[in-house]
Amino acid sequence: MSTRKEPDVVEFLSGLFEGKTTGTPIAFLIRNKDAKTSDYENIKDVFRPSHADFTYQMKYGIRDYAGGGRGSARTLLPCVVAGAIAKQILASQGIEIQSDVIQIGEERSKSFSKDEIERILSRYREEKDTVGAVVQGIVKNTPVGLGEPAFQKFHAVLAQAMMTINAAKGFEIGEGFNAAGMRGSECNDEFMFDGKQIRTKTNHSGGVQGGITNGEDIVFKVAFKPIPSVMYPQQTVDIQGNATTIEIQGRHDVCVVPRVVPMVEAMAAMVTLDFILLKKCNKI
Amino acid sequence: MSTRKEPDVVEFLSGLFEGKTTGTPIAFLIRNKDAKTSDYENIKDVFRPSHADFTYQMKYGIRDYAGGGRGSARTLLPCVVAGAIAKQILASQGIEIQSDVIQIGEERSKSFSKDEIERILSRYREEKDTVGAVVQGIVKNTPVGLGEPAFQKFHAVLAQAMMTINAAKGFEIGEGFNAAGMRGSECNDEFMFDGKQIRTKTNHSGGVQGGITNGEDIVFKVAFKPIPSVMYPQQTVDIQGNATTIEIQGRHDVCVVPRVVPMVEAMAAMVTLDFILLKKCNKI
């Protein structure tokens, strides 16, 4: 789907011994074999619109322009690896993470298939334009009691984690912005006893009440802006402030989906696992 | 506007000497004079829908039911005080924070006046119902370079801070969820030189690129669900799981606005000030 070809080999450096984790931090290395500095020569002194070129240059007075440097979405790859490990641990607890692309540009669906996604994206690719998307994530079977009151509420930490993903511009838990248009009488989740445990009849809350999981599905959405690397000339300035135009070269994705989907799952897995460990300290 | 009367006296305990801050943590105490445990007797063993009663009870095996305990929005008050101090410091740097109520239930505006808010809320109050809202915040005149790459991006930390506010269900920076429906050609912010400095022609990004402020207004929105304390009977269960109905007593707000507005400003002020201090460590 992505036209970039980057065989990512993960070399584990520490933390594993005879196939098991030892408690030592698991370090691993993924070398970026695909980066060609020459691809980026023309952006060396020019700021690409809505990229991090300008802010990095201003913040640090220097920037590694090749491949977008630290602002590149490539830097998310280690999170996907870490998330894969977290997901294995969660699975051993019966916890599952599911995610769906539910919006691309103006098209919405309960869950776009890979073919549907590719069909939509190819349209934008032909127009040399890019497009935004919304991904929905669901964490299933979490125990009641994850999340800490006040400043480490489950959904607050989840929001931070999701907003660290490149191009993320919005986050919702449960009804999200929709809740602003609702009445309490519509939005409240009444309790019931299902024969085994206390449940809510509805899940407008998205599985979190008072910042703490209530055992229902944790349902959240993340909005992503269009990838800024459009394939036609844009107006910008160079490092001296001179007006210029830039035409971005190289191979670029049209949309964060489908690539970003495993990233959303990885971040959700890490946040959930962190809170599961933290919950162990809840009581002596 | 709020029908609860709580004279909040702030007693400063440390950190001030002859009218100046000393570098010692500023501790202060606000006693909650208005709480009457008797008001809450009927919720002692019953879980109010969409409150934190159930999750706190399950997490800790005990809960202080009076006044909602730690889940009460009253616990945000110290943040407002801290935010007021942060705002003074920011003001000395020329940084200003502004906020507006832009949606109450299904009504939207660029900025509702106090009278408009009260008129809308009184309608819901008469119906013994509650309603959600959206607040927009703007941080003006921030320097370029606030925010840290990767996991402490400016808007990611801001998102976490906003989602810690009671009843918050959604967060957007810049175009937010709207960006998902846009093309790169619409959403990118081209650069220009305004004679003094490099600026962007538009501000779809909401003042943040790559997680770092670019000097434009930081524009964000926070969605709040309706306050769950509706004033008519709701179905729920008690602590043993028995079905029951609850009718919430006491004095309750109809909507988080207007009370939540200073809280949004306070959180934005603290996040901004934290990053200003952090930026000092950017270079040796």
Added chain:
Amino acid sequence: MSTRKEPDVVEFLSGLFEGKTTGTPIAFLIRNKDAKTSDYENIKDVFRPSHADFTYQMKYGIRDYAGGGRGSARTLLPCVVAGAIAKQILASQGIEIQSDVIQIGEERSKSFSKDEIERILSRYREEKDTVGAVVQGIVKNTPVGLGEPAFQKFHAVLAQAMMTINAAKGFEIGEGFNAAGMRGSECNDEFMFDGKQIRTKTNHSGGVQGGITNGEDIVFKVAFKPIPSVMYPQQTVDIQGNATTIEIQGRHDVCVVPRVVPMVEAMAAMVTLDFILLKKCNKI
């Protein structure tokens, strides 16, 4: 023993409900009723030798001179309260903390009695001088496995905690500085099986190997310098750098012991409890 009379009333502000902890932070307030600013007027612009006056003034450009401000040993009192709570929790796990004064000035003992301490100190008091001391602490019955490799070794965190106590100048675990003069053949702790568990025959290590507790007694020592408030004129400078003499007024202790002993225990209790909670996250 101390000639200062300060009735310390602890008012609990949060975290307790009907006699039990709720999981909410336990906040408490101890008002300093004994401070008289007038007692400290003569040190307002003059730096007391080996006090924190000079460093605070230079660091912050302002200092609260009354009672020594934040540099006062009074600020340790809340730690003693927190430590008392920690000790209750540890006791419920069978863990006990014991401490002994083992050196005052040049006199050493396995454990000075209160009378002995008072007898020695009164001698220094008469001479208007002060004196240093060493306190030994022992944490008994800790589980094997407390402490984290690398940067959070049990004894490293304990060292930091002890060195935060006012006037602390040295820390030892097990043989401490004595170990530098030993051979491996003398200092190694050989293992044995005592019928129930693996133990060491000796405890030169002081209960910690590789930064992790091994189940033996955790034995450590903390050295304290003489209290700098000697009661005769000392040469110093004022805030402008002018040479002057200072004669410290007010009521001052002669030695950190016996006051510091509960502080040593409190810090040991908090460090131990922190690691017990952390150990819960050791395995999923």
Added chain:
Amino acid sequence: MSTRKEPDVVEFLSGLFEGKTTGTPIAFLIRNKDAKTSDYENIKDVFRPSHADFTYQMKYGIRDYAGGGRGSARTLLPCVVAGAIAKQILASQGIEIQSDVIQIGEERSKSFSKDEIERILSRYREEKDTVGAVVQGIVKNTPVGLGEPAFQKFHAVLAQAMMTINAAKGFEIGEGFNAAGMRGSECNDEFMFDGKQIRTKTNHSGGVQGGITNGEDIVFKVAFKPIPSVMYPQQTVDIQGNATTIEIQGRHDVCVVPRVVPMVEAMAAMVTLDFILLKKCNKI
């Protein structure tokens, strides 16, 4: 001096661009080429006295026995690299770190030369025994004001850093344990004005007062126990608790010095640099 030959090649992975740091974390990799698992086969199921074998096995239920795993002093090597970078930055500020071996076993000196160290160690090597040591470190030309009151005092953080070094058993700042035997009249550092700035006449404090640097030399000592790998049979138990003897094979140092000296400097450099950055946030 060490009989182990391990050519340590440092490969920098990130954070440098065209010879300059970019603000991105500086990651580097040092592969341990010298480890032979076969050297450690005989300790696979047996606990070496005063090593971390037992505590790691008990804490994690698994251990990487080859080369001592995470408990190996080899793990300190990255700190030496990081410290070397910190020292360059400190040097640009005029700050210098010096260290001396001042005690090996029962012999003391103001500063042992390399030849003297080797001569002493060869004696212990012949006897197949090991020995402890004391290293003194001095940080020169630090600004006044490094260190934070209460829990992040300069010397408390320095103590923690030093106690994380393998085999460290004691830490002193200034007079250290010696201060316990002193009177205030001996131990206080009186102030004077040297024509340019306020200084102390003596430096019993070791450059820190109230946890904050006063501009004098920061003088500290670290005591190390003998390396536990003595070269003759020791009594111990195996993983089932059976009594056995162990004779440690492989190549082992006789003493932590001289290897540990750069480690002491590295840790001091990192602590000092951290506080220099932190001090920038002291005032707005």
